[in-house]
Amino acid sequence: MSLDSKSPAGPIAQKWDKHRFDMKLVNPANKRKYSVIVVGSGLAGGAAAASLAELGYNVSCFCFQDSPRRAHSIAAQGGINAAKNYQNDGDSVYRLFYDTIKGGDFRAREANVYRLAQVSAEIIDQCVAQGVPFAREYGGTLSNRSFGGAQVSRTFYARGQTGQQLLLGAYSALSRQIGLGKVKMYNRSEMLDLVVIDGQAKGIIVRDLVTGKITRHSADAVVLGTGGYSNVYYLSTNAQMCNVTAAWRAARKGAYFANPCFTQIHPTCIPVHGDHQSKLTLMSESLRNDGRVWVPKKKEDCGKKPSEIAEADRDYYLERKYPSFGNLAPRDISSRSAKEVCDEGRGVGPGGRGVYLDFADSIKRLGLKAIQDRYGNLFQMYEKITGENAYEQPMRIYPALHYTMGGLWVDYNLMSNLPGLFVIGEANFSDHGANRLGASALMQGLADGYFVLPYTIGNYLAQQKEKAPSTDHPEFVKAEQEVHDRLNKLMSIKGKRSPNSFHHELGHLMWENVGMARNEKGLKEALAKIPQIREEFWKNLNVLGDKEDLNNALERAGRVADFLEFAELLTLDALERKESCGGHFREEYQMPDGEAKRDDENFAYVAAWEFKGVGQAPVLHKEPLNYEEVHMSTRSYK
Amino acid sequence: MSTTSNSMTFNIRIWRQKNAQTPGKLVEYKLDGISPDMSFLEMLDQLNERLYAKGEEPVAFDHDCREGICGMCSLNVNGIPHGPDSQVTICQTHMRIFKDGQTITIEPWRSTAFPVIKDCVVNRSAFDRIIQAGGFVSVNTGGTPDANALPISKEIADLAMDAAACIGCGACVAACKNSSALLFVSAKASQLNLLPQGKAEKDRRVLKMVETMDAEGFGACTNTNSCEAVCPKGIPVTFIAQLNRDYAWAMLKGAAAEPKATVGGA
Ligand SMILES: Cc1cc2nc3c(=O)[nH]c(=O)nc-3n(C[C@H](O)[C@H](O)[C@H](O)COP(=O)(O)OP(=O)(O)OC[C@H]3O[C@@H](n4cnc5c(N)ncnc54)[C@H](O)[C@@H]3O)c2cc1C
Numbered sequence: 001m002s003l004d005s006k007s008p009a010g011p012i013a014q015k016w017d018k019h020r021f022d023m024k025l026v027n028p029a030n031k032r033k034y035s036v037i038v039v040g041s042g043l044a045g046g047a048a049a050a051s052l053a054e055l056g057y058n059v060s061c062f063c064f065q066d067s068p069r070r071a072h073s074i075a076a077q078g079g080i081n082a083a084k085n086y087q088n089d090g091d092s093v094y095r096l097f098y099d100t101i102k103g104g105d106f107r108a109r110e111a112n113v114y115r116l117a118q119v120s121a122e123i124i125d126q127c128v129a130q131g132v133p134f135a136r137e138y139g140g141t142l143s144n145r146s147f148g149g150a151q152v153s154r155t156f157y158a159r160g161q162t163g164q165q166l167l168l169g170a171y172s173a174l175s176r177q178i179g180l181g182k183v184k185m186y187n188r189s190e191m192l193d194l195v196v197i198d199g200q201a202k203g204i205i206v207r208d209l210v211t212g213k214i215t216r217h218s219a220d221a222v223v224l225g226t227g228g229y230s231n232v233y234y235l236s237t238n239a240q241m242c243n244v245t246a247a248w249r250a251a252r253k254g255a256y257f258a259n260p261c262f263t264q265i266h267p268t269c270i271p272v273h274g275d276h277q278s279k280l281t282l283m284s285e286s287l288r289n290d291g292r293v294w295v296p297k298k299k300e301d302c303g304k305k306p307s308e309i310a311e312a313d314r315d316y317y318l319e320r321k322y323p324s325f326g327n328l329a330p331r332d333i334s335s336r337s338a339k340e341v342c343d344e345g346r347g348v349g350p351g352g353r354g355v356y357l358d359f360a361d362s363i364k365r366l367g368l369k370a371i372q373d374r375y376g377n378l379f380q381m382y383e384k385i386t387g388e389n390a391y392e393q394p395m396r397i398y399p400a401l402h403y404t405m406g407g408l409w410v411d412y413n414l415m416s417n418l419p420g421l422f423v424i425g426e427a428n429f430s431d432h433g434a435n436r437l438g439a440s441a442l443m444q445g446l447a448d449g450y451f452v453l454p455y456t457i458g459n460y461l462a463q464q465k466e467k468a469p470s471t472d473h474p475e476f477v478k479a480e481q482e483v484h485d486r487l488n489k490l491m492s493i494k495g496k497r498s499p500n501s502f503h504h505e506l507g508h509l510m511w512e513n514v515g516m517a518r519n520e521k522g523l524k525e526a527l528a529k530i531p532q533i534r535e536e537f538w539k540n541l542n543v544l545g546d547k548e549d550l551n552n553a554l555e556r557a558g559r560v561a562d563f564l565e566f567a568e569l570l571t572l573d574a575l576e577r578k579e580s581c582g583g584h585f586r587e588e589y590q591m592p593d594g595e596a597k598r599d600d601e602n603f604a605y606v607a608a609w610e611f612k613g614v615g616q617a618p619v620l621h622k623e624p625l626n627y628e629e630v631h632m633s634t635r636s637y638k
Numbered sequence: 639m640s641t642t643s644n645s646m647t648f649n650i651r652i653w654r655q656k657n658a659q660t661p662g663k664l665v666e667y668k669l670d671g672i673s674p675d676m677s678f679l680e681m682l683d684q685l686n687e688r689l690y691a692k693g694e695e696p697v698a699f700d701h702d703c704r705e706g707i708c709g710m711c712s713l714n715v716n717g718i719p720h721g722p723d724s725q726v727t728i729c730q731t732h733m734r735i736f737k738d739g740q741t742i743t744i745e746p747w748r749s750t751a752f753p754v755i756k757d758c759v760v761n762r763s764a765f766d767r768i769i770q771a772g773g774f775v776s777v778n779t780g781g782t783p784d785a786n787a788l789p790i791s792k793e794i795a796d797l798a799m800d801a802a803a804c805i806g807c808g809a810c811v812a813a814c815k816n817s818s819a820l821l822f823v824s825a826k827a828s829q830l831n832l833l834p835q836g837k838a839e840k841d842r843r844v845l846k847m848v849e850t851m852d853a854e855g856f857g858a859c860t861n862t863n864s865c866e867a868v869c870p871k872g873i874p875v876t877f878i879a880q881l882n883r884d885y886a887w888a889m890l891k892g893a894a895a896e897p898k899a900t901v902g903g904a
């Protein structure tokens with residue numbers, strides 16, 4: 001079956017305006033009669049919950065942290081893009097749109113991306129009005145920088161803490177609505193299932209993480225802003241608690257999961273140093289503006305101190321291979337190039353899994369002070385973790401799992417194939433195609449939450465005749481019972497292994513076989529092994545403690561159980577996509593020079609998978625991708 | 639786990655408390671095979687894996703980002719909130735700063751406004767309620783002026799950013815003998831009061847935030863500066879002085895709220 005994106009007809013620049021005009025509106029006086037559940041308080045969920053409440057809807061918002069201010073968005077460092085053209089360097093809505101489509105390697109939906117570029121400018125206005133302290137010039141205007149993959153300076157930033165400041169802006173708006181009684185906030189609460197009645201999303205089942213109490217929540221619509229699934233790889237730059245449960249539970253209830261194999265590896269992370277490691281730390285990509293990436297030309301030099309390696313013996317491989325983009329080549333290209341040089345035995349640091357990011361030239365050119373001003377906190381962070389001073393010797397970096405472009409399938413209205421289920425932020429799939437550009441996730445999360453969903457959800461609600469069902473509805477009773485049964489099962493296995501040990505095992509397999517470079521053999525091997533780990537999990541898991549209590553191990557066990565099902569779908573998607581594009585690199589499909597070989601004839605579609613049961617083959621639905629504006633070309637960053 | 643040459647051994651004394659109703663106590667565990675490159679929380683992960691293997695319930699502690707920005711981690715280590723390393727959270731602290739064989743005492747934040755939920759996990763929702771009272775600019779989504787229409791000097795923007803860097807962890811409260819939340823409150827209030835966008839409701843903001851802070855059971859500030867000493871983000875007490883000025887001014891102008899707050903001078 002082919003999926004309908006519901007992209008409006010007409011010239012691209014007018015689609016959104018026209019659509020806004022065509023959509024049904026909810027009468028202001030009636031808005032309070034509608035209730036909306038927002039799961040997630042990150043940039044997407046927090047912005048949506050606040051904006052919906054301001055419009056007058058009754059909103060309940062859920063997050064599993066102890067405060068909405070701690071959502072994973074808080075950790076974003078580098079910045080947020082917007083087509084403001086404040087630098088007068090030729091930026092425009094069209095250019096941001098074009099860059100995003102091209103950066104996504106022609107696997108994103110044109111209409112959505114254009115809208116994203118259109119609303120990007122409003123986001124900055126909104127954030128400034130909230131008191132977000134963006135960096136400024138002496139004249140008092142906002143400061144910009146250029147960011148991975150862009151040739152214009154369109155990135156706004158707040159030191160190295162842009163995500164924190166944007167999230168605190170959304171959190172303040174959300175807090176205001178909580179204070180006014182318009183949003184009911186549920187902290188330390190985890191959605192464990194979606195309730196679907198007559199094919200429509202009507203509520204969720206939630207576990208209070210402190211008391212263990214299970215509750216039912218009904219609404220006219222459910223919004224998921226639950227983030228990405230990088231942690232299926234165990235080690236990633238994501239916060240420890242990020243997981244796929246909300247999205248996967250929805251998928252099990254019929255929502256299609258799109259392009260799960262489109263995962264992004266970030267080129268500038270601090271390399272792994274040991275087996276006990278629990279997470280990888282990202283060094284903002286903005287460092288690539290002033291740092292030069294290199295490895296020794298000769299393997300024999302890898303053990304030497306970097307200062308002992310002469311200029312002539314260094315291989316600045318990004319500058320060499322991609323002269324026009326150099327150190328700013330897109331993430332997938334930079335990451336793979338790092339893997340390549342390390343595979344050739346030219347990597348540096350423990351295990352030979354690292355490359356240098358060198359600031360010596362910039363310090364010479366701009367002075368130490370300028371570099372300290374720009375990146376001081378990042379250099380400090382690097383030193384705290386590694387014990388090394390990057391002003392004096394180059395940093396060592398290596399790629400790590402960072403972001404997931406795949407997610408629940410949504411149409412132009414950000415609604416999934418399940419009516420009433422809306423998906424925003426990293427949790428959906430729509431805007432970044434096969435590869436996301438730096439500083440575009442914050443933009444998308446806030447675009448969805450502030451400026452897109454509040455309109456499109458109204459269109460859906462205006463057409464609802466029935467009001468939110470009672471939580472006594474048999475589907476609620478059944479869903480709650482299923483949640484109890486599953487928790488009881490997790491508690492009762494009483495085997496020998498901790499949830500963490502299974503997560504570790506799964507993550508290792510995923511990184512080795514379904515990581516930066518994939519091939520048929522490795523993928524098939526993973527497809528054989530994942531069900532074995534899953535089987536062992538359900539036989540040999542041990543969850544200590546009580547169900548009716550704060551129980552980190554039980555929380556973890558539930559999330560790992562979902563990862564163990566979802567990982568299989570991700571791997572299958574990677575196997576079925578017999579091409580290389582963006583973050584998905586299949587070794588079988590490459591050009592003679594090692595570049596990705598995209599296959600537009602056969603794979604210019606969104607792969608949206610329908611769940612059919614654990615261990616059963618999912619059904620593939622395709623949304624064809626048509627490029628009316630941007631001519632599909634081979635990405636070239638040379 | 640094998641004990642390598644550079645592995646360390648610690649005597650861990652950690653707070654165990656079943657729930658809010660049950661009294662807790664410090665329990666001692668010996669932990670070997672710890673690498674100096676491990677982060678403090680990775681050390682606790684190791685402890686929990688060993689407890690797991692023995693069939694003993696792991697220690698509950700809050701954490702998420704593990705890179706010093708979410709404000710979730712909240713451990714009092716050897717009597718110091720966020721431990722001995724300066725200007726970092728406990729999740730960014732690495733074991734190399736401890737001595738091999740050392741005893742490490744780990745407790746939750748101690749403050750009546752932050753009741754213990756379990757082991758080392760506390761309830762900090764009082765902070766959220768302070769923000770809900772006034773830690774915002776009253777602006778709805780949409781219809782805002784162009785971002786560059788309002789020039790803000792770099793000095794003011796930078797100062798606001800210094801204040802905005804607060805991660806809401808609560809270490810300042812935990813370090814204060816009076817359980818004062820003034821460093822946290824002053825950071826948010828100053829950020830917004832400094833910026834032109836936030837000036838319109840400045841008086842109302844400080845009165846509301848201070849009023850809520852008092853109602854939540856945080857104590858008065860007596861200028862011991864212990865908050866500044868433990869703050870992982872280096873939020874300076876000069877923001878407390880700024881809040882005091884803003885508060886005095888708002889009181890003088892006799893704005894809405896009742897004058898029952900007790901803000902210390904600084
Ligand atoms: C280290 C790092 C740096 C980054 N830097 C940048 C950058 O510079 N620029 C950029 O554009 N992007 C950056 N990104 C990406 C960007 O931060 C994220 O994609 C984005 O913030 C995701 O926002 P979100 O609102 O979709 O989800 P999140 O912020 O992840 O929020 C998810 C929310 O959902 C809740 N939740 C999830 N599941 C459940 C459940 N089952 N029940 C209840 N609640 C649930 C969580 O509690 C949380 O509130 C970075 C990412 C990382 C990891």
Ligand code: SF4
Binds near residue numbers: 805809810870
């Ligand atoms: S002021 Fe410092 S110690 Fe207090 S909550 Fe903020 S970051 Fe934590």
Ligand code: FES
Binds near residue numbers: 728
């Ligand atoms: S875990 Fe996020 S600040 Fe420590």
